[in-house]
Amino acid sequence: MNIVVLVKQVPDSGAERSLRSDDNTVDRGSASNVINEMDEYAIEEALRIREAHGGEVTILTMGPEKAAESIRKALSMGPDKAVHVLDDALHGSCAPATSKVLAAALSTLNADLVLCGAEATDGRVQVMPHMLAERLGIAALTGARKLTIDGNALTIERQTEEGYEVVTASSPAVVSVWDTINEPRYPSFKGIMEAKKKQVSVLSLGDLGIPAEEVGFAGATSEVVEHSKRPPRSGGTKVTDEGSGGVQLVEFLASEKFV
Amino acid sequence: MAEVLVVVEHAGGAVKKVTLEMLTLARELGTPAAVVLGAPGAAAALTEKLGEYGAAKVYAAEDSDVDGYLVAPKATVLASLIRSTEPAAVLLASTQEGKEIAGRLAVKLDNGLLTDATGLSAEGLATQVVFAGSTIVTSRVTRGLPLVAIRPNSVTPSPAPATPEMATVEVALGENDRLAKVVERVAEATGARPELTEASIVVSGGRGVGSAANFKIIEELADLLGAAVGASRAATDSGFYPHQFQVGQTGKTVSPQLYIAVGISGAIQHRAGMQTSKTIVAVNKDAEAPIFELADFGVAGDLNKVVPQASDEIRKRR
Numbered sequence: 001m002n003i004v005v006l007v008k009q010v011p012d013s014g015a016e017r018s019l020r021s022d023d024n025t026v027d028r029g030s031a032s033n034v035i036n037e038m039d040e041y042a043i044e045e046a047l048r049i050r051e052a053h054g055g056e057v058t059i060l061t062m063g064p065e066k067a068a069e070s071i072r073k074a075l076s077m078g079p080d081k082a083v084h085v086l087d088d089a090l091h092g093s094c095a096p097a098t099s100k101v102l103a104a105a106l107s108t109l110n111a112d113l114v115l116c117g118a119e120a121t122d123g124r125v126q127v128m129p130h131m132l133a134e135r136l137g138i139a140a141l142t143g144a145r146k147l148t149i150d151g152n153a154l155t156i157e158r159q160t161e162e163g164y165e166v167v168t169a170s171s172p173a174v175v176s177v178w179d180t181i182n183e184p185r186y187p188s189f190k191g192i193m194e195a196k197k198k199q200v201s202v203l204s205l206g207d208l209g210i211p212a213e214e215v216g217f218a219g220a221t222s223e224v225v226e227h228s229k230r231p232p233r234s235g236g237t238k239v240t241d242e243g244s245g246g247v248q249l250v251e252f253l254a255s256e257k258f259v
Numbered sequence: 260m261a262e263v264l265v266v267v268e269h270a271g272g273a274v275k276k277v278t279l280e281m282l283t284l285a286r287e288l289g290t291p292a293a294v295v296l297g298a299p300g301a302a303a304a305l306t307e308k309l310g311e312y313g314a315a316k317v318y319a320a321e322d323s324d325v326d327g328y329l330v331a332p333k334a335t336v337l338a339s340l341i342r343s344t345e346p347a348a349v350l351l352a353s354t355q356e357g358k359e360i361a362g363r364l365a366v367k368l369d370n371g372l373l374t375d376a377t378g379l380s381a382e383g384l385a386t387q388v389v390f391a392g393s394t395i396v397t398s399r400v401t402r403g404l405p406l407v408a409i410r411p412n413s414v415t416p417s418p419a420p421a422t423p424e425m426a427t428v429e430v431a432l433g434e435n436d437r438l439a440k441v442v443e444r445v446a447e448a449t450g451a452r453p454e455l456t457e458a459s460i461v462v463s464g465g466r467g468v469g470s471a472a473n474f475k476i477i478e479e480l481a482d483l484l485g486a487a488v489g490a491s492r493a494a495t496d497s498g499f500y501p502h503q504f505q506v507g508q509t510g511k512t513v514s515p516q517l518y519i520a521v522g523i524s525g526a527i528q529h530r531a532g533m534q535t536s537k538t539i540v541a542v543n544k545d546a547e548a549p550i551f552e553l554a555d556f557g558v559a560g561d562l563n564k565v566v567p568q569a570s571d572e573i574r575k576r577r
Contacts, residue, residue, distance in 0.1 A: 013508055014527050017390040037509065095372065096365045121508055122390075125374045126355060127362025130330055134366040139438035140329065143355055145502075155442075159503045161454055162270055163447035167329055169439045179509050180502050221371030221402035225384060230395050233539070233553050240546065241560025246568025249540065250576070252556040256538055258460065258484065258517050259573055 001055035001149070001171075003046045004109050005079065006102065006116035006128070008036040009063050009070040013121040023217070024224035025092055026122055028064065035070045038117025040077070041177050044184040045147060046115050047078045053149060056080045058109060062090060062101055068200070075195035076187035082198065083109065087205045089212035094222050095123075097215040099131035104208040106136060113154070114174040118143050129174040139169035145180040261347035262316065263289040266337065266360065268352040269297065272304040276457045277352040279416035281409050282312040286419060288381050289347040292316040293423070294340065296333045298326040306423055313419035322430035329439040330356060332432050334363035340428055341368065346404065348383070353408035354456070361408050370403030377413040377514075377535070379405065391508065391527050392534025411456045412514040455504060458487035460517045463506055463533070464499065465491035467522020467543060467562055471499045476566045477521055483573045489513065489533075491523045507532035522562045525550025542566060 011017045011031030020027045046057045059074045059082035061067050071082045085105050093101070106114060119126045126142075133140035141147075144156035145164075155168040156175060187195070205212055213219055239248055253259040263285040268275040278293070285291035293314040295302040302319035309317055320336045337360065341349060349364070351357035353375045365372040376385040383405040387396045400406060455461065462484065464477040474488075481488045490500035492507050506513055508531035518536035523529055525541070525548055533539070534553065541550040546559035558565050 013391070013531065017393070019389075019394060019396070095362070096369075099362075099366065124389075124512075125362075126358045127365070127372070127374070130334075130359045130362045131366050133331070133438075134334070134363045137435050140331075140359075141439055142329070142359060160444075161456075163445045165441050165445070166443035167439050167441050173438070221365070221369075222373055222398060222400045225397045225399060227394055227396045230388065230393055233555070236539075236551070236553075236555045236557060238546070238551050238554070238557040238559060241558050241565050244568075245542075245558040245560045245565040246570075247572045249542070249556065249558055249565065249569045250572040252540065253484075253517070253573075254576070256517070258538075259576060 001049060001053050001112045002110060003049060003055060003113045003115060004058045004060050004106060004111040005039070005042050005046045006114065007039045007043070007059050007061045007070060007074050008120045009033050009061065009067040010036045010120055010122040013037070017122070019224065019227045023092065024227060028066070033066060033070065035073055036117055036120045038119060038121070038177070038179060040184040041179050041181055042115040042117050043074055043077050043079065044182045045177055047185070048182065049113070049149060058083060060102065060105055060109070061085070062098060064091070071200055072195050073187070075198045076192040077185060078191055080198065082200045083203060084200055085203050085208070089205055089216045092217035092220060093215045094220045095125055095127050096131065096221050097219050099128060099135060101205070101208065101210060101215060102128070103132050103135035104210055105203060106132065112171045114172070116174070116176050118176045118178045129176045133174050139173040141167050141169055141173055142176045144175055144177045147175055147177070147181065260289045262292040262344055264341065264344070264346045264349045265291055265293050265314070266349070266351040266357065267293050267295045267305060267309065268354065268357065269295070269301065269305055274305050274308045275352070276416065277409065277411040279312045280411070280414035281350045281352065282309065282314055283416050284379060284409065284414050285350055286313050288379065290315045292318060292346070294318045294320065294337065296320050296325050296336060298323050306425070310421050310423045311418050312416060313421050314423045315421050316426060317423040318426050318428045320428035320430050324432055324437060325430060327441055328437050329441060330359045330363060331436040331438065332430070334360050334367060335432055335436050336428060336430055338364055338367040339431065348379070348405040348407065351408045353410040357408050361406055364406060368403055370406050371400035372406045372408070373398055373400060374408040375410050376407050377410050379407050379409070388535050391531035410512065410514065452481065453485070453487045455487045455489055455506070455511050456513055458513070459515055460484045460486035461489050461506070461513050461515045462486045462519045462521065463489035463491065463523060464494055464521050465523030466493035466497065468494060468499055474500055476563070480519070480566055480570050483570055491529045520550050521566055523550055524548045525553060
């Protein structure tokens with residue numbers, strides 16, 4: 001099975017993150033950048049499928065030059081090769097434009113299965129799998145906590161507010177996964193060494209046949225008008241429990257009319 | 260005034276609260292028109308409630324395939340409705356499905372989209388709170404109409420009774436709408452508690468709760484307050500509470516009137532999911548835990564003493 005895993009480099013969600021003051025895009029310069037955590041689960045799932053069914057795993061990333069670090073990190077877990085869509089004109093791309101680029105790259109890769117994380121920790125928009133499915137005319141199975149493959153048939157279980165759903169489709173399809181699906185492996189030393197030699201193809205917008213004015217700021221379909229840091233919460237009261245902490249808590253709730 | 264389409268979130272024959280929030284918001288932007296997408300008969304059960312909150316019109320797009328396949332049929336029906344009605348704006352709930360429908364619509368209509376909005380002005384300016392609640396963003400769609408997904412618990416729903424005009428929407432689907440088939444829906448007992456993302460009060464437990472069995476003290480306090488129960492990632496990863504109740508960066512984002520964090524240290528991972536709560540209360544044995552920086556009221560102490568005592572006190576006051 002030919003599997004492509006979408007990997008996004010994001011600012012570390014455990015650190016301070018901000019938007020740039022000059023062009024309102026995510027500040028990727030000062031933050032430490034990592035593989036979007038949920039994508040590691042997608043990589044792990046791809047590797048398990050390759051182990052069970054054979055085939056090849058390709059990482060696909062769209063991002064600036066420094067995203068190459070995340071691509072090597074992803075490859076060190078075990079995928080076979082990677083494609084990096086890299087073009088200065090991509091800076092400032094909105095979600096629809098990003099999906100146009102990724103869809104074009106995917107159509108060169110002939111994937112039976114496209115795997116990705118259910119959301120990226122920076123934007124948390126969750127739209128990419130369905131945007132890609134819409135553009136490619138293939139199925140999207142989103143939010144999987146379990147994926148089973150039987151020949152051509154892909155079946156997922158997905159959590160809903162009311163319980164869970166079982167959804168099925170034929171490949172090719174896009175499947176997004178939550179962190180409940182598996183436990184990602186750590187790269188081995190051997191994996192890290194091998195990753196350095198694995199093939200990373202770089203594709204430009206020209207290679208994909210996409211005009212620069214359809215992406216980046218020129219092609220954006222939405223814009224950030226302004227942004228500001230939210231003032232930190234302050235003025236709270238903290239008491240130490242000396243036998244009446246629970247009562248004091250309820251007194252606070254009563255003063256706020258919650259009880 | 261032009262119509263503002265509100266895509267109705269519903270389950271089990273009932274309108275979800277976020278829909279009432281969207282209708283309330285839509286009244287500021289134009290004439291609210293609710294769109295019910297579902298199996299045959301879905302709209303009839305919802306119309307009275309939709310009218311109560313000001314829906315001047317209810318579009319009913321009913322077909323078993325709308326319900327039987329993931330997302331794509333709903334987007335197809337909506338795209339055709341948007342083309343024919345040319346609304347002033349389209350509002351969806353910022354839930355997984357609401358966002359996914361919006362994503363497909365954006366591609367179909369070559370339109371921008373905004374998700375996780377906590378407000379939208381008549382000028383089309385949306386407010387979003389990003390990066391674990393640390394940054395406030397004002398943004399707008401610059402291509403097409405405002406296509407905006409609204410985060411639950413962002414607006415206080417207020418009734419404005421109207422008698423909705425009913426309109427049937429033809430459901431014309433293509434082969435690409437029937438690719439992801441829902442073969443089974445399994446209901447899991449959720450009990451009488453409100454849904455996590457819609458609840459006015461959430462009581463969450465973390466690693467400090469110590470065990471799955473001990474979550475009963477969290478549930479007890481939650482039930483006395485009519486609250487939903489949440490859990491930190493540390494608690495769900497430890498198996499103390501089911502994963503679907505996780506609040507945080509990799510779980511649900513909640514924005515209730517009152518959030519009570521019990522035995523939760525307040526790592527960024529957790530704060531990302533609850534920082535926009537109106538009032539925050541924390542109980543933690545570590546007086547230096549970062550959660551206290553967010554708390555309007557905090558108790559440094561043993562949760563096994565403080566929480567049961569709080570539950571007893573609430574009972575006494577009844």
